[in-house]
Amino acid sequence: MLKIIKNRIEQGHKTTSYPKEPIELYKRYRGLPKINQDCDISVVNQCAAICPQDAIVASERKIDLGKCTFCGRCENVAGGAFVTFSQDFGMGTATREALLCDGSLPALADHAKDHFKKLFGRSLQLRQVSAGGCNSCEADTNVLNTPFFDLSRFGIDFVASPRHADGIHVTGPISKNMKSALISTYEAIPSPKVVIASGCCSISGGPFYGSSEIVGDLSAIVPVDLYIPGCPPHPLTTLHALLKFFK
Amino acid sequence: MDNLLHIENGGIVKRSDIPLVSFDSFATILSEFVENDGYIVQFFALVEGDKNKLIAVVRNNQLFILSTEVGENFASLTATASEKFHMFEREIAEQYGIVPKDHPWLKMVRYHANYRGAPDAFGNNYSEDIPGNYSYFQVEGEAVHEVAVGPVHAGIIEPGHFRFQCSGEEVFSLEIQLGYQHRGVENLFTEVPLKRLPIIAESIAGDTSIGHNLCCCQALEALGGLSVDPGAQIVRSIALELERIANHIGDLGALSGDVAFNPPAAYFGRIRGEFLNLLQVLCGNRFGKSLVLPGGISQIMTAEQSTIIEEKLKELEPEIRHVCDLLFSAHTVQARFEQTGTVSNQMARDLGLVGYAGRASGIEYDARVTFPTESYRQLPANRNEMTNGDVNSRATVRKEEISHSIHLIRLLLNKAGETSSTTIMQDFTLEPDALIITINEGWRGEISHCLMTDAEGKIERYKVKDPSFHNWTGLAMSLRNEEISEFPLCNKSFNLSYCGFDL
Structure with missing residues (x-):
């Protein structure tokens, strides 16, 4: 008992005051890219050529955040003349198109599905399904339940039964072998329900794009309401997206 | 033993230098090696021209390599030499349709069609996308009951199927069927820049x-x-x-x-x-x-x-x-x-x-x-x-x-x-x-x-x-005659990778 109390005192209070107060991530973290629209096209082409995810659309000078793994290789081309990454972790979008990004994203709070805020704004129960994920998206979603983030203080919880859930949070490129189980889980959730695609895998196949063993796009199977990019999305990216979309 | 070629971790071996022996010597050498505290690092098949080849990399405190040529099947080393081969041989059967004969429990590893277009070793036609489409090991008896868990588990974790055969709280057998996370990693590596x-x-x-x-x-x-x-x-x-x-x-x-x-x-x-x-x-x-x-x-x-x-x-x-x-x-x-x-x-x-x-x-x-x-x-x-x-x-x-x-x-x-x-x-x-x-x-x-x-x-x-490829069987064995309520504890103490296994 004494040990418990001693440890409790040593550990203290660790929960972040985000979103009331802003939170700063270390400068090496790569969040929303800053894109130079006036960049010389040859530099843009060079960036597109080295991009392992083929996420750069050179002709439009845009980056598809649904494909990007934020590896940062393009930042090294010509000293970041075309793109540098900011520490802004707020990158969730309500549409797939918005992820094709010129450096700015539409404000997530203004999305068109206002009824979700009314339905789920005070209490949101999500069923998580890992469909071929590498376990980093899953791990950084789990982290939201640790004392630092303490997700349940916002009335958001991950639940075991799809019958108790208001929506589904999907990670992974949807391996063929998980497709049926994913669809069954989706169908078991009572309507109205919300679908969240988390991580570049569920949005575009991520690192596995082109593999014949994956579906590679969640929206090809079920309608997606919220997209959270990243490889994996930072826990704060997920938290930001959930709060902006539902609160 | 003389035929084993000593290699270095991270050292290049010319393919022509890899010793190629008859299957009989291959089996004898490897059986002897694993019996004397030797372990398998890699054991896999590939097609070279029109020939099916098996390559084994084994270790004691050094690394060795050996290869052989086989036809459509070969005599299972799991059956004659050691359990250490069992998952590798199942993988060979699944990836290339090359069947280890008399394997004590030949079943799929990840549930996918083989790379060679050969007849499926397990008789699957893959029109159904469910790795669990398989008749699980069953214990029969009046007081015996079965508990099936997954692929979707009650938490934020990866998918897999667990089948317990129990009497009351006691677990007689745990069978673990994975494959739900299979993304085709090995083939993808050979196809991309x-x-x-x-x-x-x-x-x-x-x-x-x-x-x-x-x-x-x-x-x-x-x-x-x-x-x-x-x-x-x-x-x-x-x-x-x-x-x-x-x-x-x-x-x-x-x-x-x-x-x-x-x-x-x-x-x-x-x-x-x-x-x-x-x-x-x-x-x-x-x-x-x-x-x-x-x-x-x-x-x-x-x-x-x-x-x-x-x-x-x-x-x-x-x-x-x-x-x-x-x-x-x-x-x-x-x-x-x-x-x-x-x-x-x-x-x-x-x-x-x-x-x-x-x-x-x-x-x-x-x-x-x-x-x-x-x-x-x-x-x-x-x-x-x-x-x-x-x-x-x-x-x-x-x-x-x-x-x-x-x-x-x-x-x-x-x-x-x-x-x-x-x-x-x-x-x-x-x-x-x-x-x-x-x-x-x-x-x-x-x-x-x-x-x-x-x-x-x-x-x-x-x-x-x-490493999970070796250790999942360890988890299944750790549950023998334990109470089913000890499963989460055993599982977490191993904490194996589903996606690392499923590739």
Whole structure:
């Protein structure tokens, strides 16, 4: 008992005051890219050529955040003349198109599905399904339940039964072998329900794009309401997206 | 034995130098080797021209390679020599339709059509996309009942199917069927441009990003003739240890949660995040993705980053010690951990367990010591005191490895003055007609990648082995005659990778 109390005192209070107060991530973290629209096209082409995810659309000078793994290789081309990454972790979008990004994203709070805020704004129960994920998206979603983030203080919880859930949070490129189980889980959730695609895998196949063993796009199977990019999305990216979309 | 070719971890072998023997000698040599405390690192098939080949890489305290030619089937070594072959032979049957005859339990590993277009070894037609489409092992009897769990589990975890045969609370048999996470990683590696390889390797198992990508990049470096400077090797080693600490701490917290002792679960959950944040300090990603590239590292560690790591270790080390004391000295925890899920030393040797699961059962093997890469040649080894093979031992080994890893990082930080420069991913050509095998001690144990190039220097076969490939059977055995309520505890003490196994 004494040990418990001693440890409790040593550990203290660790929960972040985000979103009331802003939170700063270390400068090496790569969040929303800053894109130079006036960049010389040859530099843009060079960036597109080295991009392992083929996420750069050179002709439009845009980056598809649904494909990007934020590896940062393009930042090294010509000293970041075309793109540098900011520490802004707020990158969730309500549409797939918005992820094709010129450096700015539409404000997530203004999305068109206002009824979700009314339905789920005070209490949101999500069923998580890992469909071929590498376990980093899953791990950084789990982290939201640790004392630092303490997700349940916002009335958001991950639940075991799809019958108790208001929506589904999907990670992974949807391996063929998980497709049926994913669809069954989706169908078991009572309507109205919300679908969240988390991580570049569920949005575009991520690192596995082109593999014949994956579906590679969640929206090809079920309608997606919220997209959270990243490889994996930072826990704060997920938290930001959930709060902006539902609160 | 004379026919085995001695090879080096990370050393190039000419494909023409790989000894090719008749299947009979292949079987005799390997049977003798595994009987004398030898273990299998890789055992896989490939098609060369119109011939089916089997290649085996085995280890005692050295590495050896051997190959043979087979037709549409071969006599199973699981049946005659050792259980160590059983999963590898099932994989060969699934990937190439080459059937190990008399295999005691030939069933699919990941549920996919084979690469050769040969008749399916299990009679599946893959029109149904369910790996669980299979008649599970059943125990019959009036009081016997069956519990089926998954693929979708009651938490934020990866999918897999578990089938328990029980009498009351007692588990007679646990069968584990995976494959739900299969993404076709091995084939993808041979189809895509070089620039994508590290990105894919980092996502074989996201909690082992550094470990798997090190295996991939070390192989590419050897085949491409790239050298890595000592400063970069230090950062890579630090990253691998940070990955180990983060996962061990997370698992100790989860074990604590599984026995309903909440304070350490909460504290360790948070402390794990601190270590992930240190990887973010090194490279911008909490799992160390993007850090390792062929030829070095994407961002150098300056005094700023090394000071942050040093300061953080100073702050966290006593906290970890205190929370460990809280966890391991609680009687209620001891009562649940001790003599639960025991895997005996003999069983662990028979199955060829690796990593902390092996070490907790008294198998000392640590690839950092036996086949050192990066900076490990200059670092001290760890020794585990608790080797009873139960949950308590597996938890204690983790605790001991956490303090050892912290010690290693401190040693490495002191060496950090070494020169180092930033590496940019570039195109390079690979040595043609070569085979290379790389081994690293990831946090779960021995990770191994094997690459074979063709005459043009293109990757023809890419074989990945996650330590989980050895250890899942250990988990199934640990549940024998245990109460079913001990499953979460046994499972967490192993904490194996689904995606690393499923590829």
